[in-house]
Amino acid sequence: MASITQQSPLGAVEKTAPAGPARPAEGPPAAPGRGRGRNRTRRHLSDKGFALALMAPAGLFLAAFVLWPLIRFIADSFYEISPIAGGPRTFVGFANYATAFASEAFQNASVRTVVYTLIVVTLEFTLGLAVALLFTALGRRSSVFRTIFMYPLMIAPIVAGLLWRFLLIDNFGIVNELLYRWGILSSPDQIHWLSDPDIALFSVALPDVWLTTSFITLVLFAGLQNIPGDVIEAARIDGASYPRLLFSVIIPLLRPVIAVALIVRGIDAARAFDIILIQTDGGPQGSTTTLSLLIYRTMTRFGEPGLASAMGTVYLIAMLAVAITAIALIWRPGSQAR
Amino acid sequence: MNGLETRGKTRIVLWALLAAALILYGFPFVYLLLTSFKPPLEAISVPPTVLPTQWTLENYVSALSREGVPAALVNSVITAIISTALSLMLAVPAAYAITRFRTPSGRVFIVAALVTRMVPTIAVGVPLVEIMRNLGLTDTSFGLAIAHTTISLPLSIWLMASFFEAVPDELDEAAKVDGCSRLQALWRVVIPVVTGGVAVTAIFAFLASWNEFLFALLLTSIRAQTTPIVIANFQSQFGLDWGGMTALAAVYSIPVILLTLLLQRHIVAGLTLGAVKG
Numbered sequence: 001m002a003s004i005t006q007q008s009p010l011g012a013v014e015k016t017a018p019a020g021p022a023r024p025a026e027g028p029p030a031a032p033g034r035g036r037g038r039n040r041t042r043r044h045l046s047d048k049g050f051a052l053a054l055m056a057p058a059g060l061f062l063a064a065f066v067l068w069p070l071i072r073f074i075a076d077s078f079y080e081i082s083p084i085a086g087g088p089r090t091f092v093g094f095a096n097y098a099t100a101f102a103s104e105a106f107q108n109a110s111v112r113t114v115v116y117t118l119i120v121v122t123l124e125f126t127l128g129l130a131v132a133l134l135f136t137a138l139g140r141r142s143s144v145f146r147t148i149f150m151y152p153l154m155i156a157p158i159v160a161g162l163l164w165r166f167l168l169i170d171n172f173g174i175v176n177e178l179l180y181r182w183g184i185l186s187s188p189d190q191i192h193w194l195s196d197p198d199i200a201l202f203s204v205a206l207p208d209v210w211l212t213t214s215f216i217t218l219v220l221f222a223g224l225q226n227i228p229g230d231v232i233e234a235a236r237i238d239g240a241s242y243p244r245l246l247f248s249v250i251i252p253l254l255r256p257v258i259a260v261a262l263i264v265r266g267i268d269a270a271r272a273f274d275i276i277l278i279q280t281d282g283g284p285q286g287s288t289t290t291l292s293l294l295i296y297r298t299m300t301r302f303g304e305p306g307l308a309s310a311m312g313t314v315y316l317i318a319m320l321a322v323a324i325t326a327i328a329l330i331w332r333p334g335s336q337a338r
Numbered sequence: 339m340n341g342l343e344t345r346g347k348t349r350i351v352l353w354a355l356l357a358a359a360l361i362l363y364g365f366p367f368v369y370l371l372l373t374s375f376k377p378p379l380e381a382i383s384v385p386p387t388v389l390p391t392q393w394t395l396e397n398y399v400s401a402l403s404r405e406g407v408p409a410a411l412v413n414s415v416i417t418a419i420i421s422t423a424l425s426l427m428l429a430v431p432a433a434y435a436i437t438r439f440r441t442p443s444g445r446v447f448i449v450a451a452l453v454t455r456m457v458p459t460i461a462v463g464v465p466l467v468e469i470m471r472n473l474g475l476t477d478t479s480f481g482l483a484i485a486h487t488t489i490s491l492p493l494s495i496w497l498m499a500s501f502f503e504a505v506p507d508e509l510d511e512a513a514k515v516d517g518c519s520r521l522q523a524l525w526r527v528v529i530p531v532v533t534g535g536v537a538v539t540a541i542f543a544f545l546a547s548w549n550e551f552l553f554a555l556l557l558t559s560i561r562a563q564t565t566p567i568v569i570a571n572f573q574s575q576f577g578l579d580w581g582g583m584t585a586l587a588a589v590y591s592i593p594v595i596l597l598t599l600l601l602q603r604h605i606v607a608g609l610t611l612g613a614v615k616g
Contacts, residue, residue: 050520051439055447058432058491065488066454069465076465134356139343145360147602151367153609154594156549158566159587163370166580172386174369188385210366218609224342232341250342271458274551278570295460305464312461323456 070316076309083303096310106311108286109294112201113270113315116290119205120269121262127209128216128261133246135217136224146221150214157211161278164207168193194280197287204279204288208272216261223257224250263326270319291315367591374398374584381581397585407586410568413479414590417564418547420483425490425543426536433498434524438510448499451492462488463556470557479562485553490543497542497608501535502528538608541601545594565590 045053077096079089100106131149135142152160167175170192180188193203227250235249251258273292276282282289282297289297295315299308344352369388373381374397376390381397401407436444466485467476475481505528513523529536551566558564569590572583598605 047439048441048443051435051441052443054431054435055443058428058495059447061428061487062450062454062491065466065469065484066457066462069462069469070457072465072468073461131356131359133342134352134359136342137344137352138349138356142356145356146606147599148360149363150598150602150605151595152363154545154549154598155367155591156551156566156569158549158551158570159591162569162572162583162587163366166373166584167366167369172382172384174386174388177386178388210363215609218606222606227342229341236341267456273459274566274570292458292460295458299460299464308464312458312464315458316461319456319458320453 073309074313074316076306077313079306081305083305092306096306097314099307100310100314105286105289105294106291109289109291110318112288113290113292116201116205116272116276116288117266117269119202120208120272121266123205123209124213124216124265125258125262128213129220131213131217132220132224135221146218149217152211153214155211157207157272157275158278160207160211161204161275164210165194165279168203168206170195195284197285200280200284200287204276207279208269208275211275212265212268216265219257219261220254223254227253259326263323266326267319267323367595370584371588373581374588376581378579378581381584382578397581398589400579401582401585402589404582406563407565407568410563410565411590413558413562414548414564414566417479417483417486417562418544420480421486421490421547422540422543424483424487425494426540428487428491429494429498429539430529430536431524433495434502434528436495437499437502438507448495451495454488454492459489459552463553466553467556476557477559477562482554482557482562482564483547485557486547486550487543489550489553490546493546494539494543497539498532498535501532501539504535505531534604534607537601538604541597541605542608548594 078091078093080092080096081087081089135146167173170189173193175193176185176188176191179185180190185191191199194200231249231253232245235245240249271292272290273296276288276290276293277296280288282293291311292315295308295312298304298311372388372390375393375395376387377392377394377396378400380387380391432447435441436448463485470476470481470485473481475484509531510520510523510528513527514520518526549566550564551570554564554567558567565586569583569586572579572586
């Protein structure tokens with residue numbers, strides 16, 4: 001709590017009356033500083049008012065370009081809307097929701113979104129932790145490699161999706177070719193990564209894993225550096241093996257860091273759109289149509305904005321509910337802040 | 339350093355493991371680069387080659403001279419710059435207010451920023467189409483930059499709040515004792531101390547716009563189209579031009595990858611700050 005210090009010789013300082021404990025000694029009366037006249041008008045703003053004034057532009061921006069669109073999106077879910085711009089709107093209550101919940105496409109897409117998110121988060125966490133431990137074990141000399149490891153983070157998801165589609169494509173995909181050359185596959189078209197409906201959902205998750213495992217590694221690596229040395233020392237003296245040390249000391253200590261990393265990545269994975277769209281466009285046979293793709297298609301291709309909005313609203317509420325529960329359950333902010 | 343490092347022979351095994359991991363991790367992009375230097379037909383040959391049999395810049399020349407490609411690259415730069423500026427102008431004062439004057443509204447604000455991150459892009463994007471039409475901003479870089487700012491602003495507020503948190507309150511106090519107004523204390527004393535943090539925030543805001551796809555797909559058509567859309571259109575529009583696609587993808591990705599390598603210390607700070615400090 002800072003109160004205004006540039007009081008005029010007449011002492012207008014009482015006016016500011018901070019809400020917190022009063023700060024003693026505001027210092028000597030202000031030197032004849034610059035811009036006095038300019039400040040005189042602003043001096044009437046309390047700290048609270050000043051804070052509000054600083055937050056207002058960002059707040060108004062978010063209200064106008066996030067909150068307002070969201071309200072309109074949710075409102076649309078109660079209407080049947082003609083896809084033609086300016087077409088008729090009919091209020092239909094919860095009918096769109098009933099249609100959404102009854103639709104098999106929606107149910108399947110929901111399951112796929114959950115499976116996709118779990119695949120991404122599980123693979124990224126396992127690989128990310130392994131590499132973070134590796135970097136930690138190798139100590140300072142690994143810093144150059146840490147930098148190199150970071151590079152996919154900056155690549156556009158659309159580029160990553162296309163690149164992996166190219167790597168995994170039937171006929172001339174390099175991954176199958178190399179697996180064949182090394183004798184792992186008996187023929188270069190043995191695995192149809194993106195055209196076999198049974199495995200496509202796993203395959204489309206690979207570029208996401210490639211793109212952002214580094215994020216988990218960086219976050220966990222930073223967390224590992226913060227573990228006090230004496231804790232490790234004590235466990236070692238007690239004769240703990242490395243797996244024991246990992247599971248009963250390191251992972252519990254990293255818990256808040258792990259929670260943040262997983263929540264951030266989980267939210268992003270559940271929202272994944274372009275990376276899947278560009279690889280399979282939701283196919284083959286709809287096996288990679290997650291919720292964001294289904295909503296997009298319902299909106300643009302099937303021309304049912306009302307139904308798409310209802311699906312999107314359910315998706316939004318589910319995301320918020322899961323994320324907030326996850327934060328409350330595993331993060332426990334405050335209990336072990338660092 | 340806390341005793342988690344390994345010494346002795348196991349280190350050799352670990353270095354080997356790390357080398358293997360890096361080769362695997364680096365291969366996709368290296369293969370993209372190699373493909374971009376192959377003649378267009380070799381890029382889609384069956385079976386595929388790893389190294390080009392003949393090195394050529396053909397793909398770069400054809401991709402960059404395609405109609406709409408230079409314009410899209412310019413649009414990407416313009417949109418990202420506007421969005422970064424907008425994001426900083428809004429986030430810096432807000433984050434300062436949140437960390438310095440711990441008012442209830444500030445707390446509401448930071449939670450709202452977090453919640454914004456969880457909103458599916460499509461739920462905001464679709465209504466934005468009409469809002470932009472009403473504002474006369476359809477298919478303009480400015481309109482798209484506004485949409486991109488909805489993504490980067492919450493992140494920027496979080497990042498800037500962490501950086502301001504690290505500046506002791508006493509600094510502002512001292513500035514005010516010396517006769518600065520509250521606004522001057524922020525502008526002349528506190529911001530110069532956190533320029534590093536502002537730079538990190540700017541990089542993330544820039545990248546968020548540079549790599550964004552769905553808003554660009556919904557809000558632009560011809561004039562303001564950004565490069566991710568053009569890259570995505572490469573196959574449908576021009577047949578199976580994988581060679582050209584890899585060349586354009588390389589052109590688009592290399593500047594930001596180099597940026598990362600140059601500024602990696604700052605970027606790591608930005609990525610881990612929010613998470614590790616809790």
